[in-house]
Amino acid sequence: MSIPTISRLGLFRRLITHATPYWPGFTIAFIAMIVVAATEAAFPAMMKPLLDNGFQNTSSFQVWWVPTAVLAIFVIRGIANFIVGYLMQWIANNVLRDLRRAMFTKLLLLPATFFDRSSSGRLISKLVSEVHIVLIVVTNVVTVAVRDLLVLLGLIAWLTYLNWQLSLIVFALIPALALLSINFSRRLRNISKSHLSTTGEMTSIIEEAISGYRVIKIFDGSNYEETRFKKVNSRYRRQAMRLAILQSLQSPVTQLIVAFGVAAILTIALIQSRLGSNTVGDFVSFITAMLMMFGPIRHLTDINSQLQRGLVAADSIFSFIDEKTELDIGTKQLNHATGSIQFSNVSLLYTERDLHAVRDFTLEIAPRSMIALVGPSGCGKTSVVNMLMRIYEHSAGDIFIDQISIRDLSLKSLRKQFALVSQDVVLFNDTIYKNISYGREDLTPADVWNALNAADLANFIQSLPQGLETIVGDRGIRVSGGQRQRIAIARAILKNAPILILDEATSALDSTSEENIKSAINALRRDRTTIVIAHRLSTVVDADQIIVMEQGRIIQKGRHDHLVREPGLYQNLYLKLITDTNSASDVLVNDPSRSP
Secondary structure: OOOOOOOHHHHHHHHHHHHHHHHHHHHHHHHHHHHHHHHHHHHHHHHHHHHHHHOOOOOOOOOOHHHHHHHHHHHHHHHHHHHHHHHHHHHHHHHHHHHHHHHHHHHHHOOHHHHHHOOHHHHHHHHHHHHHHHHHHHHHHHHHHHHHHHHHHHHHHHHHHHOHHHHHHHHHHHHHHHHHHHHHHHHHHHHHHHHHHHHHHHHHHHHHHHHOHHHHHHOOOHHHHHHHHHHHHHHHHHHHHHHHHHHHHHHHHHHHHHHHHHHHHHHHHHHHHHOOOOOHHHHHHHHHHHHHOHHHHHHHHHHHHHHHHHHHHHHHHHHHHOOOOOOOOOOEOOOOOOOOEEEEEEEEEEOOOOEEEEEEEEEEEOOOOEEEEEOOOOOOHHHHHHHHOOOOOOOEEEEEEOOEEHHHEOHHHHHOOEEEEEOOOOOOOOEHHHHHOOOOOOOOHHHHHHHHHHOOOHHHHHHOOOHHHOEOOHHHOOOOHHHHHHHHHHHHHHHOOOEEEEEOOOOOOOHHHHHHHHHHHHHHHOOOEEEEEOOOHHHOOOOOEEEEEEOOEEEEEEOHHHHOOOOOHHHHHHHHHHOOHHHHHHHHHHOOOOOO
């Protein structure tokens, strides 16, 4: 389900909420902005006495105060601007840190269904690029908006004091400028949304090209990937140019409107001067203040495009933060389960695809037994395990561990009961020690080495110059497939969970590597309830019960020696296996029910 777009006012409120903890810094920055505004208004104010009195041959006018005032204004304004710049960056970087932390925390709590429908590149773009755009809003936009608005107010106050009739012309320009800004804002925000979406798409393509470089090279996909990137890159350029046109057009249109006002003011001021109601000092001071308003007005109109991009990014970020997390309403705690598992008429519906992955699945698993799930790809084997660990929420029926419904258990307590070794071993770009001890902070060196010995990994670790501190690389690229499996086995041993999931744990290995790892897996299985998902029947012949699945249903179950003699899918799979010359010897060695 997509999150509805947040209103502009709502976005401002939420951004302010994140900045609220840092209000002392903003308070000081605001005072410094007032000082900056006051020094800006001081320049035209100084022009009136200087022209009216300074250039006349009178001894009463003190010449020294002019350079002193100029130097004082520049020093005070410089210090105030430094304070504003430093404090706004301090606030912005704190808000940036808080937003990224909130987003990353949310990322860890999102359900599997969210990742099924989301591109990893787009998610990375949200956490890195889009949140940085919000930083621009917090710094440039807020600083310019507040500081330059104060400068405008100070200059307008001085204009009104000097000549309220001429000030009316300035006030008449404000509605026209406001309407112009609103119209540009609407257009800029719409284009910014498309531009931000294209940025995420581009990030996704780049991320896929990096992670899938082997497939691209082997299958000669360079031209295809280059074409994909070319299309999205061209679309990005077109959208960027549309933004550039609007951004470039807004400032001259604004200045044209202001120019009409300046022309009117000059005309009226000349008439007043001829009537004797204005001095030269009044006129020059008024024109100076009015011309000084162009800078703040231009800044305020220029930040509009940044503001719209920032609001679009903030909308995307807060929509992500508002995503629903995993359902975790269970309150019961389970310290260490016996390993008893019961599925009662369980079904799983993937709502995103309107597809039933599992239907009416009923099964009882005794503690410390070994259960094997077999069947063709897509039959629902992995979905059964995912429901058990609540990676996906079952849509019907119930699942029990030690006679407790898994929905009554907290997610942390439930997942504490499982250890996983899968075909696609996930290793982080960290040390071997950190990967083995992942999730555990209470381990001793003896615990780690005991697990390494059980996984038959100790000799390999000792042969490395850096030992356990060796970095495995991105996705474990610096170690072999067998070593990755052993690291995963050692990690599972250290967790010491009562239920072990072996999801195609050796299917990516050759027969020799599989045989070498079997002893480590057998050590891991000891005194644990084990659920094996396998394509190779040779890995499940010792199971206490084999569950044969097809199209999400159980169609056969029993021990290997029974199922192999019963007509059905299992027998067909078995006969297909032994007709393969390369697998026949493997079956004969590992299948105690078949004689040579």
